[in-house]
Amino acid sequence: MKPFTRWLAGMAGAAALGLSGTAQAEKEPIKFALLQDFTAVYTFVTDEYHQGQRDYLRLVNETGGIEGHMIETIVRDTANEPQRGLEAYNRARREGAVLVDFFSTPVSRAAVNRVLSDEVVMITALHGRGDASEGETFPFVFPMMATYWSQATVLADYIDQHQGGLEGKRIALVHIDSPFGREPIPVLRDLAEKKDFELRAFAYPSPGTEQSATWSDLRRYRPDHVIIWGAGGGQQVSVREAIRNGIRQENILSVVWLAETDARNVGGNHMNGVKRFEAVGTGTDHPIIQDIMEHVIEPGRGQGSANNVGTTYYNIGVATMAVAVEAARLAMQEFGAPLTGEKLRDGFRMIENFDARGMMPPITITADDHQGGGYGRVSAWNGEAWEPLTDWYAAHQDIVWEEIEKDAAGFREGR
Amino acid sequence: MFYRLSGIKHTRYASSRALWPVTADRRIMQLLVALALLAPFFLSDLYLTSYMLPWLIWTAAALSLTLLMGMAGQLHFGFAAVLAIGAYTSIHLTRAGVPFEFALLGAGLMSAFIGVIFGAAALRVKGLYLVMATLAMQYLVEWVIINVPAISGGAQATLSTPDVTFLFMPLQSDASLYYMALLWTVVVTLLLLNIKRTSFGRALVAVRDKDFAAAVIGVDPVRYKLLAFFAASFLGGVTGAILAFCYYQAVTPEQFGFNVSIQLVAMVLVGGLGSVIGAYLGAGFVLLLPIVLTNVLAFLATYEWIPISFNLIAHIPLMVYGALIIGVLLYEPLGLAKIYDNLRKYFVVWPFRHTQS
Amino acid sequence: MQNTASQTAPVADAGQPLLELANVEVIYDKVFLAIKGVSLKIHKGQMIALLGSNGAGKSTTLKAISGLLAPERGLVTRGALSFQGQDMLSLSPPKRVARGLVHVLEGRRIFEHLSPEDNLLAAYATRGSRQRYQELKEQVFNYFPRLKERARSKAGYLSGGEQQMLAIGRALMTEPELIMLDEPSLGLSPLLVQEIFQIIREINKEQGVSVLLVEQNAAAALEVVDYAYLLENGHVVMSADAAVMRENPDVQEFYLGGSGKVDYLNVKHYRRRKRWLA
């Protein structure tokens, strides 16, 4: 039996070595784990988002890395399944990843406790727990962009400021029936009370590809504005149904998940005028994107189709990595190599007014505030591109923070 | 070889029904148990917590389902919902201050009682229709969990497991979580092995094979169908609780979705319907294969050995997984357990080629 | 009754047989050897019985001929099968039917959810003419008038005897040269068995269709057939004219129940051995 056991152990060891082996650079590389959902629920965004992340990291590496340290990525598909995400996470952690991005709400939620105890930085831009903005409770989790609550307040505030005020209006929230879809409801309720408007929520079942009954009902409610709150295929269905049911385009406002693809899918010029919350600028007119074009895309080192460069989700991907690299740079400057999760966390907390050279709102992350200020802007589809209608701004952060505090307290109690 | 059938004879009824009458089998079992017990000492925490631990827990879940699908012949495509009921019950109980040991019991009972409602459909229909009925119930349970914040845990729909102890052992370290899971899986395994050789198991099989013939020898088909659902759901509920406390440590509704139900069925079938060892093999196959494939492909991709887009690379495990399920079912409908059995028989009669049975 | 068989019996052994099995061996599931080298011949117009106890391999032999082993994971592993001089083993079951070889399965197996009429239509060749279909249908209804009465009800609601008739009628729709019947008497009352055997005999004579009859009920079968094979344990142990077979003392004792003179109340637990196994 003994030789067999030894053989078994040998095989296992070899497999482990083989799977974990990565190329050695001169200076110790920094490892970012991008363990995302490429095959299931988040396919509508992962492709472009991930491409943006990889292209940006390539750009960083092409231009000397962080203080000479190259950034290595550990990429896995988790298929949105927590157990696969956790395995990938444990493996990545063992390989020395200091930052992890699941880009999947269920996986991020399942991993929260672990990253907190393992002291690995987890970024949860535009997904995951909104209350992780509370840096004291979630020291290693960084939403670093506007949470859904902040998005809802910005959208409501836009109506308030630019579309004839909120008072006395009927606002309809059409949302996917999931925790994500219901997330803005408490904040909007508070706002409704404060601003004296009427709010009604309409839920449709996931994945939201068929919503006709919801909209027949909604039309009879005669709302002044409709906020659509879904993701993926359901979004373009919502837009179509809204237009079909006589909601004027300019009165349709969307959560951040509305992009070029959706405009294409809605077809024609039907989506012109539809508004959305925007966390990161779109298009290729940003210096950072120009750099990527020059150093990465043109030499043919891009991750995917060059057509995707500059799309909404691509740019969001770029922005997440820009923030992360900035944090790593700050941490390395301050504490020196090797980079650890703890140092990286502190690096994040040193970020001040970082705007990725104008592509995103200037964010400031502190030990208390991991959201970075909750900035965003509203943009509208003009038939070809998303056109910003406002400057970067944040609204009603007091209400948002009330919600953050409440849920963070819940988390400390085990929720 | 190490298998030797000669010299094994039974002079007492009890010994003829032993679990492992063949000495070599018994030795292998002892070895495996020893390895399992020592695992925390020689396995790195990655393999312990990301492979062994989920594998054991999913095996327990697959075994629970085996009791229902394999032995009692009642198909169940909503077993993830049963696990979910157990997980949520145990968390709410422990948060209410109930000791973990009793919370496990409560989880099992709650799952068992709701599981019996699932079983009510089995009194009317079987086969494909039962598949559909349980599938619909899975959806209903999921919907209730998602839509009742008091169950799912408010806006974030997440509940973390509180720190607990089991028989004075705090469940915090990787090793303690592992031993907890191991203990439960061993209990479930023994239970299933013994059910197979006692009147309870025989009655289940009788109802499965021919319920009318079971009735004429005094087995109440209704009762045993419901008992099967009760017992399997009880085991499933406790397994769900173990899954929550020992592995996820925070539960969300997505962890118990429809695809998990399908995976559990796949474990049972690919492993070999009704086989205990099959549940182990099937759980390993279904749970770990996509992970290993993903890792192998990612490894190859790191060196750019496969010049295809990452989108395609990411989808390959899905294809291979599907293809392998198809492959196993086509090649050996009795599953991995049968393949193992063939191998074993080969060694039993080695160096000869033919087997007697 | 007793004499009909011997009167019509002798179809000369000369000439090429319609169907010939040479040393056919069948294995189920790659392990279980069901028949071990069965050889038999049927000439045109003959009516032949294949007798034997349960598990002797009678049904397997029929399935090997009609090609229906596959659904039960059976395989012809050795031997030859020719029909009208052509090799059959390589052909799929429907092709064998097209050549004129039809198999009426044990337990009837009619299309329960179709009407008897649709049962007949389903069995009729895809490319056949409408007119020929009507002719054949009339012919079937002539043999089995009871079916005509119930032509449009659900076949599953027919009685056992009617279902057996439908199964035979359905087989006739394929315009067979050889019709193989697997236990047509199974579960039928003695009266019905007689009726059905008579009709089979009529079909055999009037249509010139050869018949291969597999039967447990040796007494009934030997009354109508010309020639019989006796199968035991996957081997042919005896073959003879029906009359000869009927007179054989072993056959009488083991298959005919000693002309019904068994004293069941005093049956012993052991028996003398059959001569052909000695």
Place this chain on the structure above:
Amino acid sequence: MTKTQEIVGQQTVLECEEVCRWFGGLQALKGISLTVREGEIFGLVGPNGSGKTTLVNAVTGFYPPQQGSIRFLGEPINGLRPHRIAQKGIARTFQNVALFKGLSVLDNILLGRHIFMRPSSLASLFYWWWAQKEEVAHRVKVEEVIDLLQLESVRDEPVDVIPLGMQKRVELARALCAEPRFLVLDEPMAGMNQEEKEYMVRFILDARDAMGVTMLLIEHHMDVVTAICNRAVVLNNGEKIAEGPTREAINDPAVVAAYIGKTQDAA
């Protein structure tokens, strides 16, 4: 004949009174009455579709009669579910062998002891302290029946690989293990040749003698019926057309016309 007559007592085991059963619009049983006395072998014959199996199904609880009453040992049993009836002491075999394919011969026969056992999943969990004793105790009884029916050679075989004749015997063994007062045999000799038939008759008689079981026998083989049945009832079209001592019942002209046919000698 003398031997069997001694066994027949005067106590009534089964009593059916005006039993009726409809399926949809079809009346399958049109008021059947019969009485089976202790110790006898009672024949139930008739053409296919005459209602024999339906009657048996009514007695064993599968299709409870819509009208009429069935009493077992004086106690009404119509309306009881099959397993309750089984627990009262009625066992049966099926026309198409109904064994449990997933189990060995031994386990099939052990299942016959089910009504005497206390099955529980907890007992299985604590097998060594709880269930093992029970298993061994019942095994003893089972081995007796295995001996009686000469099934030693196939004891450990999976039940679906043994020959049909053996399977029928296993089914009989399973029924006998329940130690029934009354045993219904539904065509135990269908599809058997002469030799197997004789064996089966022997085992039926042995079982009756050894265990004192009253039996109801459905059979198409008239020679067997006339030889071993004390009395018989002939059904046709859901009606009783003859009743009485076997030979008389079968030679009744109505029976010959409807069932036996003119050419065959009934004996």
Place this chain on the structure above:
Amino acid sequence: MDIQFLIELIINGALTGLMYSLVALGIVLIYKSSGVPNLAQGAMVMIAAYLIWMFAHLLGIPIVFAILLAIVGMFLFGMVTERLLLRKMVGQPIIMVVMLTLGLESLLRGLGPGLLGASPKSLDLGLDMMPIIVGDVFINREYLVGGIIGGLMVAGALLFFRTRIGTKLRAVSDDHVSSWSVGISVERAVAISWGLAGISAVAAGAMWGSVQGVDWTLTALLFPAVAVVILGGLDSIYGVFVAGLIVGILGSVIPGYVDPLVGGGTRDVVTSLIILLTIIFRPHGIFGREDIERV
């Protein structure tokens, strides 16, 4: 109560339901001939939609021809699938067959999005997006076209089963071995039904792809389609039509009134309940055949 609201819910629900029937039809065709419950039908719809998209948008073929090409492609795909996979499962327990189709589903879900891209694609059939307005009732034009096509496909299938080949298919659906024994080529019959299911997948893929875009979420159509199939009866084509209407209407009317009260999307709850209640009270569905079973 707003009667126009009710009418709108009923009409759009009915049309949606008929579009579900397009998916359900494939399941019934296959089940009828081979007794295989094809849980990969949703994935086949997805593959069909990907094929149309590939032909129309990637290769620039006019949409009509793209659909025709997809029909040829899916017909062949159906036949090949049957030939390579399902034919070997004859005689296996139903659960094995179910699992096999689920394995196939996984395979297809990897194949389509893996090769052609996972992000959602748009499929433009050239249908006007604006609704037909009758009074205060808005009728979705895409659903109207889809509903009509659904109705036509079902009618076509019904006619097909009355032909001589159709009779043989019905015979095959009754008993394979017995069909074989009288010279019906079971393989061909089953392969044809898979091919037909492939064609109905193209119709479903075109319509649903146009409505919701082409990506893996099309596989989720399986769930309502299963409800249709269960309610109508697994082997009843007529049932597909009627049950499609019922599932569609109930799935529209009930959520229309209940959703505002419970604040959740109850359509799938309705769908689940339809499945469950059908199975409990009438397992063989409205038109499915009750199997004749005797003890």
